[in-house]
Amino acid sequence: MFGKKKQVSSIDKDQLELIENAQKRIRQKKRLYIHFVIFLIGAVFLILANTVLGIGKDFTIAGINWFVYAILAWLFLFAYHFITVFITHKFMGKEWEKQQLDKLVNQQQQRIDKLKEDFLKEEKKIAQSQAYNESQLANNTEEKKNSNELTIIVAAGEDNAIGKDNDLIWHLSNDLRRFKELTSGHHIIMGRKTFESFPKPLPNRTHIVITRQNDYKVPNGVIVVNNLEDAIDAARKDDQPFIIGGGEIYRQSIALANKLEMTRVHSTFEGADTFFPEINPEKWKEVSRTTHDADDNHKYAFSFITYEKR
Numbered sequence: 001m002f003g004k005k006k007q008v009s010s011i012d013k014d015q016l017e018l019i020e021n022a023q024k025r026i027r028q029k030k031r032l033y034i035h036f037v038i039f040l041i042g043a044v045f046l047i048l049a050n051t052v053l054g055i056g057k058d059f060t061i062a063g064i065n066w067f068v069y070a071i072l073a074w075l076f077l078f079a080y081h082f083i084t085v086f087i088t089h090k091f092m093g094k095e096w097e098k099q100q101l102d103k104l105v106n107q108q109q110q111r112i113d114k115l116k117e118d119f120l121k122e123e124k125k126i127a128q129s130q131a132y133n134e135s136q137l138a139n140n141t142e143e144k145k146n147s148n149e150l151t152i153i154v155a156a157g158e159d160n161a162i163g164k165d166n167d168l169i170w171h172l173s174n175d176l177r178r179f180k181e182l183t184s185g186h187h188i189i190m191g192r193k194t195f196e197s198f199p200k201p202l203p204n205r206t207h208i209v210i211t212r213q214n215d216y217k218v219p220n221g222v223i224v225v226n227n228l229e230d231a232i233d234a235a236r237k238d239d240q241p242f243i244i245g246g247g248e249i250y251r252q253s254i255a256l257a258n259k260l261e262m263t264r265v266h267s268t269f270e271g272a273d274t275f276f277p278e279i280n281p282e283k284w285k286e287v288s289r290t291t292h293d294a295d296d297n298h299k300y301a302f303s304f305i306t307y308e309k310r
């Protein structure tokens with residue numbers, strides 16, 4: 001358990017075999033070289049033995065001295081030795097080459113298999129992350145669908161007056177035009193009393209009327225709900241549903257809205273009976289304002305002010 005780990009040689013079996021073969025090869029060449037030197041010395045010795053020392057001086061074959069045959073025979077042996085080393089090379093011959101080749105092919109095949117395996121793993125990971133990204137995108141799109149900009153739109157005097165006897169207190173054509181421009185094509189959420197203040201439903205908008213009455217009758221296309229939450233839910237697919245009043249609904253929805261499109265009428269109105277709640281500057285930030293003076297068509301000066309929830 002606590003003993004030293006046995007050291008594993010970093011040189012693998014194949015490398016060892018290669019080194020051993022290289023050593024054999026060196027020895028092989030060394031022996032050939034020694035053979036050559038001995039042959040040279042031997043040849044000289046044979047020539048001297050015959051010519052100087054007179055050994056077998058009279059022994060000739062076909063008129064040629066014996067040492068010539070001896071040297072030729074040795075030369076033949078040396079040539080055979082040379083051929084085995086450099087041409088047929090016994091130790092690192094064809095068989096050995098074939099073995100090495102097979103090993104290399106095997107190793108390459110293993111590497112290719114491993115690469116294939118890694119590639120498949122990587123591909124699987126990419127596919128999974130793509131699927132994840134797609135599902136994230138779908139979630140984000142779904143979230144976007146649900147995260148709409150609930151906007152209050154209102155016209156209020158300096159004293160926050162918005163109505164009297166279930167009607168508006170002023171007539172400002174530019175304000176009505178702006179109301180039409182902003183709300184057209186959207187859902188408009190209102191209290192039952194505000195709905196009843198219209199002679200008929202406004203064109204090109206989906207009306208959602210909030211009432212506590214269970215059998216409240218409305219024209220075709222008008223949605224009736226029994227509370228504010230259901231009204232907002234009915235408009236969930238709209239990217240900007242509008243809360244259009246009146247006083248009761250404004251009070252209940254100001255905490256839920258993200259945006260406030262205010263027409264501030266620069267006057268006070270005695271006798272008003274409905275009011276917009278006070279705008280808390282800590283919660284709402286003014287992001288734009290355009291002011292219009294009073295003129296022939298507009299009895300009062302007014303400003304279009306946009307607020308966003310902080």
Ligand SMILES: NC(=O)c1ccc[n+]([C@@H]2O[C@H](COP(=O)([O-])OP(=O)(O)OC[C@H]3O[C@@H](n4cnc5c(N)ncnc54)[C@H](OP(=O)(O)O)[C@@H]3O)[C@@H](O)[C@H]2O)c1
Binds near residue numbers: 191
């Ligand atoms: N200046 C402006 O921009 C502006 C805009 C809109 C309206 N206004 C004015 O505001 C006045 C109307 O406002 P308002 O406060 O009297 O009435 P409202 O808010 O338009 O409607 C009140 C009615 O809505 C229903 N309601 C309210 N809260 C509810 C809830 N939580 N659950 C279910 N139903 C609910 C009730 O209907 P039921 O009684 O049927 O249950 C209630 O009587 C009018 O004078 C109008 O001209 C002014």
